Amino acid sequence: MRVSRWSTALAALVLTTTACSGGGESVDVGGSGSGGADASGAQLVAALSAEPDQLDPHKTTAYASFQVLENVYDTLVQPDEQLEMRPALAESWETSKDQLTWTFKLRNGVKFHDGKDFTADDVVYSYERIIDEELSNAYRFESVKNVRAVDDTTVEIEVKRPTPNLLALIGGFKGMAIVSEENVTSGDIGRGPVGTGPFMLDEYVSGDSITLTANEDYWGGAPELGSVQFTFVSEPTVALANLQSGEVQWTDNLPPQQVEALGSDGTIETGVVPSNDYWYFAANQARPPFDDPLVRQALAYGVDREEITEAAKFGLATVNQTAIPRTSQWYYDYAPYSYDPERARQLLDEAGVENLTIDFMVTNEYPETISAAQVMADQLSEVGVKLDIRTEDFATWLDDQAKGNFDAFMLGWLGNIDPQDFYYAQHHSDGANNYQKYSNPEVDRLLDQAGQETDDEQRQELYNQAVEIIVDDASYIYLYNPDVVQGWAPELKGYTVRPDRAIRFHQASLSE
């Protein structure tokens, strides 16, 4: 008898302590979360959805890394909010008459975070590193013949052929950052990058957080914030809970189904802007019957983009039948396809195709490909096409893509700015990323010509012509441009959501 009473009491005690232990002692929650605030300014805590793999801007390909590095590094030129290229480390530039030499005048008195002066040699070193070590951005220098320092504040880039998109190539994102040679040779750059940007690295706690402090000597003016701490919260519900409880003041990881409701109650501000990313699917033209444009057009008529967007993105995307979004100066309004199952069936008949089964490759790395594929499978069954969805992890997916081991796949392209980046590598016969094996001499000619045309209006015209053919041939079947969705506490001021997803906290401040 005594035994059971004793154990029951203990069990009850255990249950109570496990249920609320720590409850009475929890401090520093529900507050501002700015415990480590710097004397000179407030600390912003920002929750990213993933942890950077490394902080070497030339070697990482992870978006999470660039979210941090955006605030640490500079490029020669950088895109403004409308994605037009503006001066950054370079104050001005000019091109020679024959368009084969670009001369950049560098900003004076810029220092790296370690106090070293920034000079033309750093630009040459950074670019040569990318080219000589064949790093993943080397393709951006494909037309570049030579980079040299004329004097301390002048850099000259020689190109093999006119390259009107050179500014976007060298300044489009922080993968083209100007790094410090010492930082690279010491091997510290992966965890302790030294840049010229508005914030400098303070602390990196693996798996937990990265803290940056303000660079008071920044050439663009000292930031208002004293420091920025990036934490890594991969579960959207938890990121939202962090934002609501005041543990963090900014996140790009909101549960999509809640975004609409969140904006309305005023405790959280949300920013939604169409991005420059686009999602598409493509059929393998090396495999019959997908070599027949009629079959590909049938697929383009057989899918309802609105419904796909709703299912895959909870409506947080804009349907598009080309790659470049409405917000861009390069947008071309061309949308020949409508959701028309009848038309799709006719086209398949015309092509003499019956009982078509498609091995459709998607990846759990990007869950929206899975949900979109499920919706498309349903829609295409209406026209007698069976979509066999094959879900793979990204490593296997990329392998199969490279080997051409698919009938069709869905994926997206992220962060392009110039039309050449949107169309060349994907649709030119020699394009490095033409995995669907599309080849049309007319498109090749137009893209080659557009890539060298220096007059913007002429360029636009050439791209428009190329795009019409690409869309008519259904080389890619374009689906939508996703929105950039971010949420922050109302105290955060001076922050803008950008279509290129660059996260810049230089101008941001936290009010009391």
Next chain:
Amino acid sequence: MARYVLRRAGQAAVVLLGVSLIVFALMQLVPGDPVRVALGTRFDQETYDALRARAGLDQPLPVQYAQYLGNALTGDLGVSFRSGQPVTASLLERLPATLSLAGVALLIALLIAVPLGLISATRSGKVSDYVATVFSQIGVSIPDFWMAILLIVLFTSTLGWLPPSGYVPFTEDPVDWLAHIVLPAVTVGVVSGSILTRFVRSAVLESMGQEHVRTATAKGLPGSLVLRRHVLRGALVPILTVTGVQLATLLGGVVVVEVIFAWPGLGRLTYDAVAARDYPLMQGAVLMFAAVFLLVNLLVDLLYAALDPRIRY
């Protein structure tokens, strides 16, 4: 005793060698190429070849393995493809968070399992037994990610008592450490505790059926004394065994819980490494888990002798 430990250590070394060979072979069989992942969708042959050569992946497999093994013996597990950081350091960095979560979670698990299991066993067939059984059944069945979200909604969003996620080192601020560890540790602890409860119950029941227990009861010893001195002692060895296995599992990291609570543990590190086909980090992590498993098992075996006088090495 010393000879026993030495012999076990020798066996462990052989097992680890086997594990390293199997892991290395498996890596080659898993589809997916780390260099392709590192380059993402942008791909060209020259960049690919350059990166492959830099990572040493162009060497013949036996050479790769021999190099790996040689370095591993000196504690150098190679360099991560993804981060460019030494694997050994990357693993050690995550150890404190994993240790504290495993420790606190196991404590919670035992605080749940031992009393519940005891009640269940001593009152077998009565209402409290059923309540305890149902509780442990629920604990096992509830998916941990769901329980984690429920706990966050309750204790953060609704009550505002605890921070929703994150980790603070104990050495930095013990109170904050506690506030951050409660939710993940309870999530893991309830699941572990529910599993353990069943083992405690059956171990105690079995022990209660032993002849020496019947003798002790027949002698007229009070029930509490019989339970403490005879029943529990007999049940300790099987309980210890399962607890050891649970601990070793927790030390390997609890991926789902770590992901939800943004906990900087080994589970998440390993998960990311697998997704990126980061061979060196994967190999290192598996080797370390195997070593931890062996070590915990050895300690458990040694504890047997301390607990049960019938066992001698």
